[in-house]
Amino acid sequence: MDIEADIRARAEKARQASQSLAVIGTSVKNRALRAMADALEHRTSLILKANEEDLEAARQKGLRRSYLDRLMLNETRVAKMAEGLRQTAALPDPVSQGDYSTIRPNGLEIRRVHVPIGVIGIIYEARPNVTADAAGLCLKSGNAVLLRGGSEAILSNKAISSLLAKAAYEAGIPEGALQFIDTTDREAVDIMAHMNGLIDVIIPRGGAGLIKHIIENSSVPVIQTGTGVCHTFVDASADQDMALSIAVNAKTSHPSVCNAMETLLIHADIADEFLPRLVQVMREHKVELRGCEKCLAICPDMKPATEEDWSTEYGDLILSVKIVGSLDEAIAHINKYNTGHSETIVTKNLDSAHRFQREVDAAAVYVNASTRFTDGFEFGFGAEIGISTQKLHARGPMGLAELTSTKYLIYGEGQIRE
Numbered sequence: 177m178d179i180e181a182d183i184r185a186r187a188e189k190a191r192q193a194s195q196s197l198a199v200i201g202t203s204v205k206n207r208a209l210r211a212m213a214d215a216l217e218h219r220t221s222l223i224l225k226a227n228e229e230d231l232e233a234a235r236q237k238g239l240r241r242s243y244l245d246r247l248m249l250n251e252t253r254v255a256k257m258a259e260g261l262r263q264t265a266a267l268p269d270p271v272s273q274g275d276y277s278t279i280r281p282n283g284l285e286i287r288r289v290h291v292p293i294g295v296i297g298i299i300y301e302a303r304p305n306v307t308a309d310a311a312g313l314c315l316k317s318g319n320a321v322l323l324r325g326g327s328e329a330i331l332s333n334k335a336i337s338s339l340l341a342k343a344a345y346e347a348g349i350p351e352g353a354l355q356f357i358d359t360t361d362r363e364a365v366d367i368m369a370h371m372n373g374l375i376d377v378i379i380p381r382g383g384a385g386l387i388k389h390i391i392e393n394s395s396v397p398v399i400q401t402g403t404g405v406c407h408t409f410v411d412a413s414a415d416q417d418m419a420l421s422i423a424v425n426a427k428t429s430h431p432s433v434c435n436a437m438e439t440l441l442i443h444a445d446i447a448d449e450f451l452p453r454l455v456q457v458m459r460e461h462k463v464e465l466r467g468c469e470k471c472l473a474i475c476p477d478m479k480p481a482t483e484e485d486w487s488t489e490y491g492d493l494i495l496s497v498k499i500v501g502s503l504d505e506a507i508a509h510i511n512k513y514n515t516g517h518s519e520t521i522v523t524k525n526l527d528s529a530h531r532f533q534r535e536v537d538a539a540a541v542y543v544n545a546s547t548r549f550t551d552g553f554e555f556g557f558g559a560e561i562g563i564s565t566q567k568l569h570a571r572g573p574m575g576l577a578e579l580t581s582t583k584y585l586i587y588g589e590g591q592i593r594e
Contacts, residue, residue: 179359183367187322187374189352190295194320196350198292202269205316208347209265213258215343216308216336220254223339226331227304234328242432242492246302247329257308257336260559264312267558270576271318285587290580292318294376297368298561299390301326301382307336309559310379311354315344317579320353322375324368326382327360334358369394379574381562384489399570401562404434404517405489406547409506409532411523412445418544419450419522420457425546426520428461432491434563435518435550439486439496441506444470447499451475454497463493470499486513503528507535514538516565518547539565539572 216223227249234247276288296319298310307323314321325333337356345351357364369378369390377397380390384403391398408426410419426437442450447470455475458465466485467478478497485496486509500506510519520542521532529543540550550573552560557575564570570578 179361179363180367183357183364186355186357187295187371190320190322190355191374193350193352194294197320197353198318204348205269206265208344208349209261209312209316211343211347212312212340213261215339216254216258219339220251223254223332223335224249226335230329230331240492243302246432249304249332253305257305260309261312263558264316267576269316270580282591283589284591287585288582289585290577291583293579293581295320295322295374296579297322297375297378299324299365299368299378299380301386302329304329304332304336306381307333308340310561311340313559313561313576313579315349315353317576319579322355322357322368324357324364330360365390366393369396372396379562399564400566401564403489403515403565404436405438405487405513405515406435406518407439407441407510407514408437409441409521410443410450411503411521411525411528412443413524414522415524416450416453420453422520422522422546423454424457424461426548427463427495428493429548431493435547437547438488438490439498441509442497442499444499444501448474458495463495466494466496468498471497503531507532511537517563518550520545520547539563
């Protein structure tokens with residue numbers, strides 16, 4: 177099979193479908209999303225059978241536990257995928273919504289409205305739920321989509337995407353609007369990344385290696401998402417019980433996701449008291465701790481942290497810990513090593529909280545809450561296409577509005593410019 181010819185043919189179909197999809201009615205899109213949700217629920221057994229084959233192949237390859245967790249589907253996870261599609265159907269349609277209007281002194285009436293981007297390429301790893309989330313969000317925002325999932329989830333993604341496409345087309349979505357690239361050849365990624373004129377933007381979701389490769393090699397515009405070296409800073413004035421609860425949640429509730437905490441910073445004034453408590457509770461949750469020299473002086477049975485640890489997204493039950501002498505040092509450490517995702521401070525000092533939020537450079541900056549809330553659903557956006565960690569076009573959880581561009585509509589009565 178000629179991979180490039182196949183992907184180009186799919187992209188051309190998506191481009192053609194995008195023209196009709198851009199102006200299709202909200203009721204048709206919502207009907208399609210509900211039909212897609214029904215299809216997932218009615219054929220759950222088919223999806224789980226394909227997923228079990230993917231899981232077995234991944235086990236044979238010796239992939240780590242956290243990766244298997246991202247890959248694994250069950251009835252509950254399939255039901256959540258379906259519910260995400262229904263929630264997306266219930267959200268307001270961003271297409272044609274205005275966000276600016278003015279009448280100029282010369283009488284020109286100017287409006288700015290949201291319009292679909294066109295054709296969106298999603299390149300992702302491991303998580304089969306992304307197939308449903310991305311398809312639903314793209315279709316609701318009027319965009320055609322090319323999905324290219326990771327090889328480890330190929331059977332799961334093929335099953336899900338085929339069910340979604342069939343249901344969407346039967347409900348009135350233009351045929352070709354939802355395309356799944358079903359080759360496991362990595363060449364497909366680079367082919368998509370150079371389809372200028374057919375794909376308008378690429379959104380990668382996965383590990384740092386995948387995202388870095390696409391950013392450095394794509395001629396199609398890229399929205400950077402996902403990599404999360406997230407921090408929690410426990411300030412001197414922190415409620416220590418609260419800090420422990422937040423830290424445990426941020427690290428252990430779902431360690432493989434991008435909004436999980438990877439580094440904990442502790443103010444030196446409370447380190448002697450707080451660190452032993454942290455070590456005890458984290459070990460109860462089977463978390464491996466890697467500490468700086470000051471940490472090892474207090475708790476010598478911790479593993480020593482290396483320079484590499486401060487910039488590592490573990491995606492696992494591993495936590496690096498550092499003692500800092502001040503708020504300034506905490507902010508400086510975070511801004512040096514973070515990936516622009518999510519950061520939090522635990523403090524009773526309002527001035528420290530405001531400084532932290534003002535000076536930390538990240539998409540989401542919390543006070544006294546877990547970083548695990550950085551999520552489209554938790555922010556009230558419904559499902560999300562990813563967490564943008566860059567600064568142009570969109571930053572933070574990307575919902576429907578972030579999958580649109582804008583168009584200016586100008587009304588005149590014969591005005592000419594002198």
